[in-house]
Amino acid sequence: MEKAMDAGRQSEVTCVDFWANEFGMRVRIALRELGVAFEYVEEDLRVRERSELVRRMNPVHRSIPILIHHGLPVCGSVNIIEYIDEGWGEARLLPGNPVDRADARFWADFVDHKVFGAQVRFLESKGEEKDELVEQLKRLEEVLGDKGFFSGDDFGFLDIVTIPFSSMFHGYEQLGRFDLDVECPKLTQWAKRCKQRESVRAVLPDDTEMYELHKHLYGIE
Amino acid sequence: MEKAMDAGRQSEVTCVDFWANEFGMRVRIALRELGVAFEYVEEDLRVRERSELVRRMNPVHRSIPILIHHGLPVCGSVNIIEYIDEGWGEARLLPGNPVDRADARFWADFVDHKVFGAQVRFLESKGEEKDELVEQLKRLEEVLGDKGFFSGDDFGFLDIVTIPFSSMFHGYEQLGRFDLDVECPKLTQWAKRCKQRESVRAVLPDDTEMYELHKHLYGIE
Structure with missing residues (x-):
């Protein structure tokens, strides 16, 4: 809480x-x-x-x-x-460069619509429709690439936008029966790095409670 | 063209x-x-x-x-x-004040999702589902209020975001059998003001061609 x-x-x-x-x-x-x-x-x-x-x-x-x-x-x-x-913040969370800023906003929209949409369909189908979800997460993994954070060396806007979804990673794995460390190893490492930040630790709920709530909300046994 | x-x-x-x-x-x-x-x-x-x-x-x-x-x-x-x-533009299309900027972005999202979504459902239902569309247009009329433009005295960001939909006003009226000058008189006056601008006139298609295209796309007789 x-x-x-x-x-x-x-x-x-x-x-x-x-x-x-x-x-x-x-x-x-x-x-x-x-x-x-x-x-x-x-x-x-x-x-x-x-x-x-x-x-x-x-x-x-x-x-x-x-x-x-x-x-x-x-x-x-x-x-x-x-x-x-x-x-x-004196606009320090968003990238300073207009091209990078447009790129960050584009991917934020991707998380809002594509990733969240895929999560909803995954949960509604009780884990059956997992391919789309994994595909979108792999796309995020590609965007991350070998960078420490989506925003580069430092935690920033796109990290903030995306990290809350990591609180469902445990739920994804349980319900979808896949291992995210195998499917998206860079993304799971990135989530661990983010969770070293006090701001993230203070806000992200417990993985299990998060999944239990979603099981309740979507009528998953 | x-x-x-x-x-x-x-x-x-x-x-x-x-x-x-x-x-x-x-x-x-x-x-x-x-x-x-x-x-x-x-x-x-x-x-x-x-x-x-x-x-x-x-x-x-x-x-x-x-x-x-x-x-x-x-x-x-x-x-x-x-x-x-x-x-x-030296950021002159968007409002300079952070509160107004957040407000403009909020209403841009409203046009993208609520107005456009209502338009799609209106067209898909061949004009049957018009109440939602009229309701969203009336909401825009409220936001406009007695201002000359959504952005205030000058044509700006939210005007640019919204004005393209006025090229469907003729189609709304034909298909939905209502009179927008009666339902949303301020909005139709605003559209006329916008169309005095060269930028808008150069870009907005002919009302009739726009409606004919949408009749074709949505299989409307």
Whole structure:
């Protein structure tokens, strides 16, 4: 369970999220990377009805994460990271070079749609449809190549965007009956490197709890 | 049909697109707004197989638009606009204020997913499912409010993102049997204001041709 860095009620930054939300984990990691104090408000996604706060702050999608800064909402996880990075990080999480920045945004979109989409289909099919998931992870492995991090030598934007999905690696292996150390050895090594960071360790949930939750959500025995 | 501003073969900027692609129109409008000379390469989306150029430049999605700058591809229409704006516009298309920038990106995502998704379902249902489409257009009308442009007094990022969809307004009205001047009067007035710009006039296709193409694509009698 996430513990806020600043639990004060009058905190200027609030993050509304659910502990197992891969999109929201990104925001909490980014906040910690840049040392932004924030109040954490848990929205339990296991409950069907959204809270009054979420309905008010994100009436269009009623989704989380939501960052509330001085009372104003910012929605959409990548959008929030860019906002935090511009406001507190002197834009150091995103690459400085326009070509690299466009590339990072392209792959963030790939994770949002292709990887997440493949994960949903994998879980809905109770592990049957695993080829697409493995294919997308292998593609990420190619993008990583021999670099230490997606962002190069240092942990950055695309690492933050992608690392929450590693909390499902254990679930992928259990349900899909494959070994990610064999299929994507560079990706699993990268995840280990990321987990050495305090920001990542503080945010990523326990692998087993994460898988148990998803078994419950998708009706997997 | 799009005419390139610079048809030279060795142009440093190439835009690969299809004349009726709402996502690609954005890129061509942004290039013209910033006075960037570009070579235009037409990819006919009516043909099922993608060209060798598209398969090579966007192997992940095989989609257009693609901007090729000094031989390197940038993919994803919003991503491309940000790239052009940073490279040639001194970031003047996007709002200068981080809160407004996050807001503009949020609504760009809304157009990409909610408006476009509603348009697809409207066309697939041959006009039956029109309530969702009208609801999303009314939401855009609310966002516009009494401003001259989505970006405020001046034509900017969110206007560029949204205006291509106005080339389907005629088709919406014909197929859905409603009057957009009644349903969304501010939005239709805004579209007229945008069409006074040379960049928009040069890129937006004829309303009737646009609708005829979509009737063909969706098997509408």
